[in-house]
Amino acid sequence: MKKIAAELGVSAMTVSRALNNHDNVDENTKKTIVETAKKMGYTPNRVAKSLVSSRTYTIGVVIPEISHAFFAQVVSGIENVTYEKDYQLLLTNSAEKFERENKALETLLAQQVDGILVSCSEETTDFSLLKRIIDTGKPLVFFDRCVEGIGASTVSVDDRNGSYNMTQHMIDHGYKTFAYLSGPQISTGKERLEGFRNALKDNKLDIKEEWIVESGFQEKGGYEAMKKILELPGDKMPRAVLAVNDPAAIGAIEAIEEFGYSIPDDIAITGFSDDIRARLLKCPLTTVYQPSVSIGRKAAEKLIKVIENKDEPAENIDLLTDLVIRQSCGCNK
Amino acid sequence: MKKIAAELGVSAMTVSRALNNHDNVDENTKKTIVETAKKMGYTPNRVAKSLVSSRTYTIGVVIPEISHAFFAQVVSGIENVTYEKDYQLLLTNSAEKFERENKALETLLAQQVDGILVSCSEETTDFSLLKRIIDTGKPLVFFDRCVEGIGASTVSVDDRNGSYNMTQHMIDHGYKTFAYLSGPQISTGKERLEGFRNALKDNKLDIKEEWIVESGFQEKGGYEAMKKILELPGDKMPRAVLAVNDPAAIGAIEAIEEFGYSIPDDIAITGFSDDIRARLLKCPLTTVYQPSVSIGRKAAEKLIKVIENKDEPAENIDLLTDLVIRQSCGCNK
DNA sequence: TAATGATATTTTAACGATAACATTATAATA
DNA sequence: TATTATAATGTTATCGTTAAAATATCATTA
Structure with a gap:
């Protein structure tokens, strides 16, 4: 941005305004700036932007095992929503381990994610870190393997x-x-x-x-x-x-x-x-x-609502299940 | 950090040094600072750190379809490595669309990822953006659906x-x-x-x-x-x-x-x-x-090598395939 | 007792972007 | 012509962290 400003003899602020389509920038100036930015291959630095705005537009996900078909589908549902709403997805894997889950959560916090989606590991019985995170007001939504009653919304099936x-x-x-x-x-x-x-x-x-x-x-x-x-x-x-x-x-x-x-x-x-x-x-x-994909979608949608409106109430969302009768139960002869 | 510094009447710099275990910090000071940090629930802000160091320890992945078992396994291999090496994983989905692939790449660049892993979408025949990224020196490694000969390493099977x-x-x-x-x-x-x-x-x-x-x-x-x-x-x-x-x-x-x-x-x-x-x-x-998991592992390992040593040469890595003879070919009666 | 050296700590500036406020230029009005 | 409004642009300070340079503190030695 500074380089563009120097190149054109304007201030960095004007460049910022032009590229973000703010008011009160001369049409010609704007056009020149946008063109020069393209020519110079300018890519905005979201890290810097995040530092100013304390928003990263990033959502952290903690999955017990990525390669499991069910979770892969949930992630795909989550990704649908984050894509639509212009958020990024930071994926972590607890590998069904409590320790790794905690480490993943700490890392996501350090990364300043705007919110966290968690499905607990097989080992997780101690919810203190999760509770602490929720208590700080960091938006968090559970999906599939949920902890109810500690203040966060949950999305799973009944x-x-x-x-x-x-x-x-x-x-x-x-x-x-x-x-x-x-x-x-x-x-x-x-x-x-x-x-x-x-x-x-x-x-x-x-x-x-x-x-x-x-x-x-x-x-x-x-x-x-x-x-x-x-x-x-x-x-x-x-x-x-x-x-x-x-x-x-x-x-x-x-x-x-x-x-x-x-x-x-x-x-x-x-x-x-x-x-x-x-x-x-x-x-x-x-x-x-x-409905694995829907679980992902609902969880992501709820989380983004919480992120964008701190007053969004917590709720437990249960999606419907369906019996799928095939041969292994021996009931449909 | 400033709050900790104020609390203890030292400068923010000293806090930074203490928490990062740098030299020349009095043992007592260090201990007090570390304790206070824990007590106050301090979480480092990697966004700020990234801005200073221009390193995010984040790797961007572009996947054609997350919910496909093969790619889920590759991602799992990638995650193994990023976990070991303390990198984060930013996951994007091209949904087999060229347009989305390009958008994903732009976003990853804006996010200042340290490197990018790409598996091309079904539609991708225009490699200009990929080439431009590689030419800027941003570490990039292809996996599975690779583009050979444009300067980036590739990992796939023969x-x-x-x-x-x-x-x-x-x-x-x-x-x-x-x-x-x-x-x-x-x-x-x-x-x-x-x-x-x-x-x-x-x-x-x-x-x-x-x-x-x-x-x-x-x-x-x-x-x-x-x-x-x-x-x-x-x-x-x-x-x-x-x-x-x-x-x-x-x-x-x-x-x-x-x-x-x-x-x-x-x-x-x-x-x-x-x-x-x-x-x-x-x-x-x-x-x-x-070997899907290995493809992910190898690709991530190679990418991190490139990130950590700009002189790492590009190479095309081919993993071995194996015939798995079952019944559908009718050959093993 | 002053100089030297080692250790501990502070100050300053910077990373890139931008909000908030300040300034300048230009046009419109009195 | 002086005054005011408006549009366009500039300046400063900040986000949280840290590298680099500057300063302070204290013990040791000549």
Whole structure:
């Protein structure tokens, strides 16, 4: 900018005004300045601008695992909105680790992001840093793995309800003995397990605690948890398995097949999230559809509202889930 | 920082030195300053620091489509490295559009990123902006969809070779008539098609141009391209189909099944990239494995080398592909 | 006791952009 | 012609941090 000013013998201020289309700049001067800027290959320095305005137009995102299809889709939804509203996206990965999540948050703050979108890691049970950030007034919105009641808005699906409906669906089709592959006991995982328990309770069915095994959110955990169940002593086996999400279900399917059982005839199984793989499986997976892109969009939209209007109230936004009945539950013959 | 300085009656400079562990600060002073900083909840302002140092420790990434499994994995590889080396990741999405790609690049420059990682959009044939950026000396590395020979390093797999090997594999198993679902004629797409053509030529097999149809990189395009082939007048049909990538192959499979043909007995098909879905398909897809995470890692590593040493030479890095033989090619009975 | 050296701290200026205020030039009015 | 309004441009100070230069403090030595 100074160079342009020097080149044309005007002040930097005039250049600034011309390039930002402010009032009271002579049309000719403006034209010359704009042309010279183009000719000299001027690129505005947002860092400097940010320092003055204390606005970076940047949103920080903390994701538990980028390469997971679900989160990739959420990010894509977030990006849709930030693109529309001219914000930038600073992406960080907690790799499901509490420590890394905290470090990521600190970094985002240091970067002076205008707001933060967080989905908690599997390990996160201590919300003190999150709470502190919210208390300072820094706009923050949770998505998917949310912490409710600490002052920030949340965007997720009604996990308990989705899980309840899926369980009810199975019960309606005559299944009586269930195993459950549970996630870690944070928001989403907890809610889904509760939905499962409630459905069984409401139908006066027994809950066999041995068959509720923590698998976590990933294939490997699902595989191992399922194996553990199949290896339990005694010859009783659950007739149906509900998994906390599709990756866990996909892992479990591998274990079930390894043991020589057939899906859904020996063991029926269902997932949660409608992963892109679900419909393509050899035995297509019955699952609960979660509007991943919408979750991202809603979360980003809410965050930007909070950023642009500090009085925007906090709210818990629940999107609707849908049962996607395919073959793995054995219900649609 | 000023507040801390005022609080303790020292100068801001001393605070800066203390917090950055510089020389010549009294141990006691340092300790008090560090404590007070913690107590007052001080977060460094990287925006200000960047303005002084003209380094943001931020890397910009331009991705054609975030929600695609392949790119999500690449991003995950990139993030591994940026995390290790303490850089931040600014993510942008070109949505396969040339215009958006250019806008993204401009924005990243304005954000003063230390370097840029780009994978070109399907539409990109005009490299002038990219070249201009490279010519200004801004570190830039291409990955996957690269532009060679304009001064920037590139990281991808040897697409031509991978495609050639796959074609040769099919020929070796007796297939003689091939259709090809091609990507757009940019780097990756072009190279793969050439590998296909070369293999046929080297084996003195005819290339039927009608059966080379542009599908693009996505499921829908694959579906439509395949349909077009199957609807061609005359009763000859290709015995095997090679797709430019797995999403296109997955789309094509849908079309093939819709027409009532069986895979691989009526029509064999192969993909490229080893999508997470490939092994789970009803008829598991034979494909070419691309080390997606490594591509991300290598690209990020190279970029950081260029950032930290302007004399780092440009190079074209080709990672190795591997044939993954499953059932869809009908070769392993 | 003054000079020297080492350590600790402060002052100043700068990074690039801009808000707020100040100035100049020009035209319109009294 | 003097006065005032208006448009166009300039000056200064600032955002938070830090490099570089300047100054202060104190112990050591000649």
